[in-house]
Amino acid sequence: MAARPRVDGADEFTVGTAHHRALDDGRIECTVCPRACRLRDGQRGLCFVRARAGDQIVLTSYGRSSGFCVDPIEKKPLNHFLPGTPVLSFGTAGCNLGCRFCQNWDISKSREIDTLASAAGPETLAAEAKRLGCKSIAFTYxxxxxxxxxxxxxxxxxxxxxLKAVAVSAGYINAEPRAELYAHMDAANIDLKAFTEDFYKKIAFASLGTVLETLEYLVHETEVWTEITTLLIPGHNDSDAEIAAECAWIAEHLGPDVPLHFTAFHPDFKMRDVPPTPPATLRRARARALAEGLRYVYTGNVHDTANQTTYCPGCGEALVIRDWYRIDRYALSNSGQCSFCGVNIPGVYEGKAGDWGPRRQPIRLTASSHK
Structure with a gap:
């Protein structure tokens, strides 16, 4: 692992980055995402954690986290990646989107460096994940x-x-840093927030086109196992027409085997006046996706075993029966074939399913190692 350059006079958690360019007016432009924040010395980008220091952009949150937790991999959500196994999950602070409905707003919208109370360098983190029996590490929250x-x-x-590495992302990233980030990843869940530019512009303060480019890149140009999540928000992105358009695009541009998760919204952040998503909406969306030819479609954030189960597209048998994050039946071979007819179920499988279940185990790390 190449050492990251430190910034003179900064604290131990500040790292210089390569993703910026100088402008003629003296500002420096961050080139990580399409937001292209243009900063003068001492200013931070919208994401809060990338800032200008002298003649470069720096990452101020390197080695620091808002918390660590061992989760089920199905919580990311990933249903076709090391099923039933524990994953060490963590995030930092800030975000490069402005979603009014953010379900993790206390972390992603944080502007307080005290949010980053936990510290761990990469080797420390990997060693702890190994000790805890995790099969992967996820960058999430x-x-x-x-x-x-x-x-x-x-x-x-x-x-x-x-261990393996998992990115949970909105996919709002420029091409060069996208290739850099995902060269290190084994799996990703991309949050496809809606299927209209109007929603992205007014509610997420981003753009749909960039996210679609990220999805096509991951599926067609990398070996990263990819799943998609759409949080259905009543009255905003849950119409039959929009759901049909999204599913038709996925089938045409990504193929029928990319798993899609429709998850339930709960009132939060700046959309507390919007009601929770009815389970019937999730079931309706799943039925529409199946009608468009998608093979692996799931409901989430609800108890709904029938619509969270993986069915064999060959013989129709229920292969992985789930109740939220708990696996009640597992009928796949060690390499992911249907135990009844032998059809291959796309995904990443390493032997039998794990038995972690729905447990959530917070972890406190204080050791810092930046090698």
Missing amino acids: NDPTIFLEYAADCADAARAAG
């Missing part, structure tokens, strides 16, 4: 796009320890 240098180094340390 907020978007690894904005802390890509730290995420990449942690992913390399994880792989060196025999």
